[in-house]
Amino acid sequence: MLKERRIGEIAFYAIDSRSLADALKKLGIYDDVAGGRTRCYFCGQPVAVENLGGLFKHEGQIRIVCNSIKCLYEAAWLTARRRMQQRQK
Numbered sequence: 001m002l003k004e005r006r007i008g009e010i011a012f013y014a015i016d017s018r019s020l021a022d023a024l025k026k027l028g029i030y031d032d033v034a035g036g037r038t039r040c041y042f043c044g045q046p047v048a049v050e051n052l053g054g055l056f057k058h059e060g061q062i063r064i065v066c067n068s069i070k071c072l073y074e075a076a077w078l079t080a081r082r083r084m085q086q087r088q089k
Ligand SMILES: [Zn+2]
Pocket: 040, 041, 042, 043, 044, 045, 065, 066, 067, 068, 071
């Protein structure tokens, strides 16, 4: 499984639900996720704690990704691409 963990810049792919809940609380979005008010940034399906795949920061917003491999892959690609762009500046 994908296991990247960085809270600083927020690329967070973790399956460990306890540390995930901690991270969500730290970001202040735990209630939204627990209450089912969040959707996957890529496929748009509702994301709860059980199917949350990861988090990442994009355009100043925290985006949530479901646990489908396709969406996790897209999130990883998006954050990697942005990192490359930042390095070129
Ligand atoms: Zn998704």
